[in-house]
Amino acid sequence: MWTLFHKFGSPPWLYRLSGSILRWLLPITLLALIGGAIWGLLFTAPDFRQGNSYRIIYIHVPAAVVALAGYYVMAIAGAVSLIWRMKMADIAMRACAPIGAALTFVALVTGSIWGKPTWGTWWVWDARITSMLILLFLYLGVVALYEAYENKALAAKACAILSLVGTVNIPIIYKSVDWWYSLHQPASIKFTGGSTIDPSMLYPLLFMITAFYCLFTCALLLNMRVEILQREQRTAWVKALANKGAAG
Amino acid sequence: MTPAATATFCLRLLRRQLVLGLRRPVELGNPLLFFAMVVALFPLGLGPAPDTLAAFAPGILWIVALLSNLLTSDAVFRSDLEDGSLEQLLLAPQPLYFSALAYVLAHWLLTGLLLGLASPLFALMLGLAPAAIPALAASLLLGTAVLSLIGGIGAALTVGLKRGGMLISLLILPFYMPVLIFGSGAVQAALNGNPAGPFLAILGALLCMSIALAPMAIAAGLRISVDT
Numbered sequence: 001m002w003t004l005f006h007k008f009g010s011p012p013w014l015y016r017l018s019g020s021i022l023r024w025l026l027p028i029t030l031l032a033l034i035g036g037a038i039w040g041l042l043f044t045a046p047d048f049r050q051g052n053s054y055r056i057i058y059i060h061v062p063a064a065v066v067a068l069a070g071y072y073v074m075a076i077a078g079a080v081s082l083i084w085r086m087k088m089a090d091i092a093m094r095a096c097a098p099i100g101a102a103l104t105f106v107a108l109v110t111g112s113i114w115g116k117p118t119w120g121t122w123w124v125w126d127a128r129i130t131s132m133l134i135l136l137f138l139y140l141g142v143v144a145l146y147e148a149y150e151n152k153a154l155a156a157k158a159c160a161i162l163s164l165v166g167t168v169n170i171p172i173i174y175k176s177v178d179w180w181y182s183l184h185q186p187a188s189i190k191f192t193g194g195s196t197i198d199p200s201m202l203y204p205l206l207f208m209i210t211a212f213y214c215l216f217t218c219a220l221l222l223n224m225r226v227e228i229l230q231r232e233q234r235t236a237w238v239k240a241l242a243n244k245g246a247a248g
Numbered sequence: 249m250t251p252a253a254t255a256t257f258c259l260r261l262l263r264r265q266l267v268l269g270l271r272r273p274v275e276l277g278n279p280l281l282f283f284a285m286v287v288a289l290f291p292l293g294l295g296p297a298p299d300t301l302a303a304f305a306p307g308i309l310w311i312v313a314l315l316s317n318l319l320t321s322d323a324v325f326r327s328d329l330e331d332g333s334l335e336q337l338l339l340a341p342q343p344l345y346f347s348a349l350a351y352v353l354a355h356w357l358l359t360g361l362l363l364g365l366a367s368p369l370f371a372l373m374l375g376l377a378p379a380a381i382p383a384l385a386a387s388l389l390l391g392t393a394v395l396s397l398i399g400g401i402g403a404a405l406t407v408g409l410k411r412g413g414m415l416i417s418l419l420i421l422p423f424y425m426p427v428l429i430f431g432s433g434a435v436q437a438a439l440n441g442n443p444a445g446p447f448l449a450i451l452g453a454l455l456c457m458s459i460a461l462a463p464m465a466i467a468a469g470l471r472i473s474v475d476t
Contacts, residue, residue, distance in 0.1 A: 138422050144418050145406075148406070154472050157472050158405050158469065158472050161401075162419060166422075172426050173422065173425060175426075176426035176429045177425070177429065
């Protein structure tokens with residue numbers, strides 16, 4: 001247990017491990033994304049009311065689900081780095097923020113594109129949309145704070161605290177926005193119109209959610225590798241790696 | 249450290265902060281002046297029609313209070329970091345949790361309390377119905393305390409940075425949003441003749457939670473900032 005724990009603190013070990021994971025995870029992710037998209041876009045029946053426009057669900061929902069989960073990954077990595085001072089947890093936390101922000105942005109944009117044909121408007125100040133927007137702000141806040149510190153070890157600590165404060169706040173923000181919406185506007189738009197989704201649509205959706213989780217993992221590992229190389233650029237193993245790359 | 253000694257220490261710290269604030273009465277008035285000026289911008293921007301202004305008044309007053317709190321939060325720890333007294337505080341045996349609470353309390357007494365007490369005047373300027381004014385003052389008094397605690401976290405995290413001003417807004421505005429929702433909700437409820445009590449109760453609950461948790465985050469943030 002402890003040897004594994006120490007290994008996770010070692011940059012070259014993690015660099016090699018992530019390399020061997022990526023070697024098979026990256027092709028699987030690509031295949032899953034392409035396969036899932038083809039399954040969802042071509043081989044499912046059009047929706048009874050929305051026609052073909054509902055198919056954006058296969059991008060929208062996975063992006064939103066993984067964006068939310070990504071925040072918790074970031075906060076847990078932050079907690080690990082604060083409690084056990086694990087360097088690799090810092091790097092994981094830092095790598096989560098831009099990916100999470102990008103996924104949140106994708107969810108917002110696809111939601112808005114989906115909203116235009118179905119609700120007739122690009123943007124509604126609805127509870128869920130507003131809380132996703134706030135999530136985007138939280139992610140960007142972490143990125144901004146990290147960039148503001150010169151000393152990256154301190155930056156990671158500060159971001160860890162910020163993301164932990166965020167985890168306490170996300171449920172509160174979500175509930176408050178939910179309540180605010182129900183107070184200020186009549187529920188004119190039903191977001192979960194058909195509460196049951198047909199299995200023929202659900203399976204490709206679940207498949208795409210899994211594919212997005214793999215995508216998140218790949219992006220996380222790739223980001224971490226870059227960060228590891230940047231932080232360790234003066235060490236012997238990175239120099240050896242660079243020389244080998246230059247020679248080969 | 250006995251509890252009594254810690255309490256004495258924190259009261260002295262609080263007294264020091266208050267004395268420092270009261271020695272500069274003009275700076276004390278600045279947040280209020282800011283509040284008045286921004287309130288004056290809204291009739292210019294939205295048009296002076298009393299009905300429109302009265303309808304938007306709960307939101308306007310709360311947003312301006314929030315901004316005024318945000319702008320003053322930035323300076324809570326700055327001068328003490330620069331003259332080194334913050335470092336002494338971190339080295340002191342007293343728990344940093346209570347010292348952080350003393351700083352935030354002093355900040356609230358010098359900004360939020362004054363703002364809450366002065367808010368009826370601004371409410372009348374915007375034509376808010378008199379029935380909603382007690383709810384406004386009560387929600388501001390409770391809510392600005394929460395804002396001061398959250399703002400303290402942002403201030404602690406950014407105090408060591410050279411360009412902290414804009415960053416602190418980006419960090420803590422998302423956390424201000426629930427307070428804004430329930431604060432302006434209380435005033436809106438009172439305006440519509442509904443009881444404002446439930447909203448004030450939620451603000452009170454938020455206050456309890458932030459008193460319990462925020463000083464920990466502030467203390468951790470200060471330890472980082474002093475290192476930079």
